[in-house]
Amino acid sequence: MSNERTITLRVNGREERGRFPAHRTLLEALREIGHMEVKCGCEKGDCGACAVLVDGMAVDSCLTLAWTAEGAEITTVRGLGDLESLHPVQQAFADGGAAQCGYCIPGIVIAAKAIIDEHPEPTEDDVRLGLSGNLCRCTGYTKVFEAVSEAAAVIRAGRSGQ
Amino acid sequence: MYAPFELEMPGDLAGALDALAAGRDSKTVPIAGGTNLIVDMRAKRERPDRVVALGEVGELRGMDFGAERISIGGRTTVTDLLRSPEVAEAAPSLIESARLFAGLMVRNTATVAGNIACGSPAADLVPPLLSLDADVTLASAAGTRTVPLDEYFLGYKRDVRRPDELITRISWPRLPVPSVNTFYKLARRKGDAITVTGVALTLCAAGGTCTKARIALGAVAPIVLRARQAEALLEGRALTPALIDRAAAAAAAASSPIDDVRASAGYRLHTVEVLTRRLVSRAWDRFDRQGDQGTAASAAVPAHEVTAQRRAGSDGRSA
Known part of the structure; x- marks a missing residue:
């Protein structure tokens, strides 16, 4: 071989x-x-x-x-999306300022997408446990958690609006 | 970067076992989730010549929920456990452990067999499986054997598995009704944390006495082990606070923890005792409330709610 x-x-x-x-x-x-x-x-x-x-x-x-x-x-x-058409997760991170240095964000956005796919209405526990394998050494977790919940809400609204 | 190796990706179990058998003269290792092996290769703790990837081996997947026993394939991932309502009913402790296992990406790939085979005393799926009296099925090109998980570990990161063998299945008997099966992971954080002290408990009762006790301790000895003396103190008796105290002390006496970066040996001894006392007391209280007629604890209180209630209390830190 x-x-x-x-x-x-x-x-x-x-x-x-x-x-x-x-x-x-x-x-x-x-x-x-x-x-x-x-x-x-x-x-x-x-x-x-x-x-x-x-x-x-x-x-x-x-x-x-x-x-x-x-x-x-x-x-x-x-x-997931580019600058012309951001994915709702990316949009929520941008709108919420959920990034500090930004290095961890590509991985966090991917994990967030996976969390929302599995839990369309994630509890705070779902979000925190779902992101437990993503470290932000700027320690900017609060806005990240908020952005994931916001993105999930936007995605749910989009679905129900169709 | 780690040293190069040959990689084989067999399409079935026979192919995987042949590849491992053929590798007897070289350093050949299987890889499933890779969450241990790749880390170990990068740290140069492992330098295999050949790696046999198990991703295409369908026989290692799948879960069977029989009337008497539950059997899961070795390549069952931690996420597979979490997504299975049948596992939640048949093994609440395993679900409590799986929820707090590493992080999402690791849970998605790490396997039950890999967690056992890594031989770490802090392997979080092992205390729950020990508390469930699990058996491990090992297969090689020469044949298959089944060993109790209780006899699987020989010492720190040493086990009975030969290099040409794979853990193909893990199975355990269904819990009797009523019973309580639970796991508590004490760690610095809820996520992405290696266990400081882990205690898994199975407690069964009938007619006001404890008919069966299994207490499995993680991260407090060279291997995950059962606190047999503690179990023996409880079995066949109506539990009283004094008896539970003695069992908790016996569990601490069975431990031989070390100081490490996560906690001191003294803290671990203390927390083994506290957690054993707490888990046994709560389990026994539940039998009292259910008057022995209750259903299995798993059905009465979903595992995740137990964890959530516990988290809401002060206990994680006061231990």
Whole structure:
């Protein structure tokens, strides 16, 4: 078995190819092919800065081997929305000023999306436990919690309005 | 960055076991969620030559809820546990543990088998499973065997699993009615925190006496262990505060904690005693209220409500 091969990663709906050794993590692979929006923090599953969605589940990309993500639908924070059309979670973070230095935010937004997908009407407990794997060393959690609840409300209103 | 390795991704259990058997002469390790192994490789505590990824091995998934026993696949994730109402009913302690397990992303990938196989005394799913009298099924290309979880650990991060074996299933008997099954994790925070002291309890009662007691202690000895003397003190008796005090002291006596960055050995000894006393007292009170006729505690009070009530009290810190 060769220790390096070309794989196809489906990132934010687009197929992208890269040649990686077996020990390359998804975090490293994503950044190598240009997805610098995925941040490298602790590299041991504590901080959540590297979180991406893999088939809708939030995972730490630093603890995922790139080869094992082939064939999966990978979503980074950029895949949720861009400056022209922000995702409700992104919009709520912007409106609420829920970022200080911002480094942890790509991972927090991904985790927030996953929390709201699972709990459309999240309790404060749901939000806090859901974000327990995301560290903000500026310690700006209060506005983050508020933004997640606000985003969930906006998403619910959008659904009921349709 | 960690050292390179070969990676195999077998599509079924036979393929995974063959890959592990073929790797006997080299350092070959399985990877499921990766939340331990990748961290250990990065810290250079693990330097495998070959890694066998279990993501495509369907036989390791799935949960069976039989009339007598519950059986879950080794690759069941912590999130799978949390999403299962059947697990909430059959193993309230496991759900209480799963809720406060690491963070969301780790819960989504970390597996039950991985938490057992890592051998850490602070592995939070182990005390609940020990309190449920769980068995572990190990498979290799040469065959399958089942060992009680109680006999699985040999010492600090040492276990009976051979390198060519996988934990394929974990199973435990259904709780009798009435019974209480609960877990308390004492840690610096609710989330993303390694346990300082963990206590899991199963208590069953009939006719005003305690018919069965299981007390499993986490993070207070080289392995997760049962407080057998404490259990023996309770079984066959009507519980009184004095008896519960003696059992709590016996649980502390069974512990052999160390000082580390999270807490001192003395604090751990103290909290083992306090938490054991508290959990047993509350469980026994519940039997009193239900007059022995009650349903299993899991059905009477959902595990998450128990945790929420407990959090609302002052107890986490006063211990």
